[in-house]
Amino acid sequence: xxxxxIGIAEFLSYGFIQRALIAGSFxxxxxxxxxxxxxxxxxxxxxxxxxxxxxxxxxxxxFLNVYPLYVSLPLVVFSSLGILRLADxxxxxxxxxxxxxxxxxxxxxxxLASIGGGFNIDLFSYLFGNILSIxxxxxxSSIMLSLLVLATIVFYFNEILSITFDEEFARASGINTGRxxxxxxxxTGITVVLTMKVVGIMLTSALLILPASTxxxxxxxxxxxxxxxxxxxxxxxxxxxxxxxxxxxxxGASIVLLNAAFFLAAFTYAQRSxxxxxxxx
Amino acid sequence: MRIDxxxxxxxxxxxxxxxxxxxxxxxxxxSFSMQQGDYVGLVGPNGSGKSTLIRLLLGLLAPxxxxxxxxxxxxxxxxxxxxxxxxxxxIHFLNPHFPSTVAEIVSLGLVxxxxxxxxxxxxxxxxxxxxxxxxxxxxxxxxxxxxxGGQQQRVFIARALVSxxxxxxxxxxxxxxDPGTRENFFGLLHDLNHQQRVSIILVTHxxxxxxxxxxxxxxxxxxxxxxxxxxxxxxxxxxxxxxxxSSQHIIxxxxx
Numbered sequence: 001x002x003x004x005x006i007g008i009a010e011f012l013s014y015g016f017i018q019r020a021l022i023a024g025s026f027x028x029x030x031x032x033x034x035x036x037x038x039x040x041x042x043x044x045x046x047x048x049x050x051x052x053x054x055x056x057x058x059x060x061x062x063f064l065n066v067y068p069l070y071v072s073l074p075l076v077v078f079s080s081l082g083i084l085r086l087a088d089x090x091x092x093x094x095x096x097x098x099x100x101x102x103x104x105x106x107x108x109x110x111x112l113a114s115i116g117g118g119f120n121i122d123l124f125s126y127l128f129g130n131i132l133s134i135x136x137x138x139x140x141s142s143i144m145l146s147l148l149v150l151a152t153i154v155f156y157f158n159e160i161l162s163i164t165f166d167e168e169f170a171r172a173s174g175i176n177t178g179r180x181x182x183x184x185x186x187x188t189g190i191t192v193v194l195t196m197k198v199v200g201i202m203l204t205s206a207l208l209i210l211p212a213s214t215x216x217x218x219x220x221x222x223x224x225x226x227x228x229x230x231x232x233x234x235x236x237x238x239x240x241x242x243x244x245x246x247x248x249x250x251x252g253a254s255i256v257l258l259n260a261a262f263f264l265a266a267f268t269y270a271q272r273s274x275x276x277x278x279x280x281x
Numbered sequence: 282m283r284i285d286x287x288x289x290x291x292x293x294x295x296x297x298x299x300x301x302x303x304x305x306x307x308x309x310x311x312s313f314s315m316q317q318g319d320y321v322g323l324v325g326p327n328g329s330g331k332s333t334l335i336r337l338l339l340g341l342l343a344p345x346x347x348x349x350x351x352x353x354x355x356x357x358x359x360x361x362x363x364x365x366x367x368x369x370x371x372i373h374f375l376n377p378h379f380p381s382t383v384a385e386i387v388s389l390g391l392v393x394x395x396x397x398x399x400x401x402x403x404x405x406x407x408x409x410x411x412x413x414x415x416x417x418x419x420x421x422x423x424x425x426x427x428x429x430g431g432q433q434q435r436v437f438i439a440r441a442l443v444s445x446x447x448x449x450x451x452x453x454x455x456x457x458x459d460p461g462t463r464e465n466f467f468g469l470l471h472d473l474n475h476q477q478r479v480s481i482i483l484v485t486h487x488x489x490x491x492x493x494x495x496x497x498x499x500x501x502x503x504x505x506x507x508x509x510x511x512x513x514x515x516x517x518x519x520x521x522x523x524x525x526x527s528s529q530h531i532i533x534x535x536x537x
Contacts, residue, residue, distance in 0.1 A: 040379065172340070
């Protein structure tokens with residue numbers, strides 16, 4: 001027992017572990033809250049699309065020899081607005097708009113990587129994340145941006161719920177739905193760029209979709225869904241970082257697989273507990 | 282010649298309004314006004330522009346021509362949206378797995394209240410009161426998707442009523458209600474209209490119920506065919522020309 005607690009104390013004493021746990025928890029929190037909103041609005045794959053733009057942004061950063069976050073963040077936020085505008089104005093379904101922006105991001109990234117040569121290995125590390133190598137500066141910016149996302153969701157909580165449930169009713173009750181939608185996709189853009197550091201470009205959408213899907217199996221209300229999603233998401237990141245360090249496993253994949261395990265457990269539990277109930281209550 | 286003077290007491294004032302979808306005019310030259318306490322039955326065949334008119338009144342669409350004002354001013358100047366209660370057609374509620382409680386859904390009718398943050402407890406009381414009014418207080422913590430169609434409809438009626446609106450816009454509210462609940466609901470509307478002078482616009486296919494409940498009838502078929510008292514409509518030639526010669530007896534007879 002004492003060996004174990006020493007082990008944990010020692011584990012927590014590492015600066016890079018502290019940084020990873022703190023930044024990871026904040027990012028996991030905002031991913032889960034936005035995920036609940038995005039999944040219910042059938043925008044699950046916006047995270048996937050924007051992470052592909054992040055790929056293009058990182059490639060551009062490496063190509064120009066600029067810190068990749070500086071390039072990715074504005075590029076992804078701009079692209080998120082592009083998706084919204086395409087879906088709104090171009091008589092196009094949201095998923096097609098996501099597909100277009102996403103493929104431009106990937107193609108541009110591959111093109112830049114090919115022209116630039118030499119930085120393929122760096123680019124590869126962004127594909128699967130490297131939270132254990134997060135810098136103090138990145139931790140600080142992650143916390144600040146996470147607090148910004150969190151504050152916006154809390155402030156506009158009722159408006160967001162109204163729009164998510166029934167956008168037309170929301171507009172008819174005087175809510176400026178255009179402004180809220182714009183805010184939401186911009187926040188999603190910021191979140192996706194931050195999440196890249198935790199689980200990598202390839203797995204970003206998992207952190208948006210899985211905690212929300214777990215929550216929907218068990219939730220007794222919308223607020224309740226957000227709480228469940230937040231708890232499973234933050235716990236998965238903390239446990240994933242710990243497990244991956246102790247057992248020498250890839251961190252991003254550990255986090256995502258833990259989230260997937262939570263989802264399967266919640267799904268199984270919900271199926272079993274629903275069976276005896278009659279369909280009409 | 283059109284007279285554009287808006288009376289102070291006009292709750293709704295529509296003047297020369299037309300609306301076109303992709304250059305096809307679905308409403309043309311609509312003019313009418315409603316005073317406080319009016320209970321208007323909005324009827325017309327499918328595709329007559331009823332929903333478009335409702336969406337114009339709610340500010341969801343902007344007219345291609347003409348002007349429209351609610352409580353004496355255009356929509357963009359309307360500050361307190363709680364003065365309008367809206368019940369959309371059932372079809373808007375599409376996701377049966379939406380994880381929201383009845384209380385959460387009903388409170389959405391209060392979102393427009395700008396100083397809501399300081400009045401959270403007041404809002405909770407308003408939600409409780411409205412649920413009680415509709416006899417569904419026991420459903421408060423249930424998930425919306427777990428309810429029957431009729432129960433869901435009562436939840437949406439509660440959402441429309443929770444802000445104590447001065448104008449209620451109801452798009453086919455009686456669908457999915459069983460006869461008993463339906464009667465209670467129309468009784469409730471009658472009380473709101475008579476005791477609290479709430480103005481009501483009721484979209485319906487059931488001309489008979491307009492005769493029983495509403496004080497005025499607006500018969501729409503891309504333009505206004507008739508707007509006035511139900512009794513006048515019964516006596517007019519419109520009745521027979523629109524609904525056939527025996528309609529006068531069948532529909533108007535109910536009204537006494």
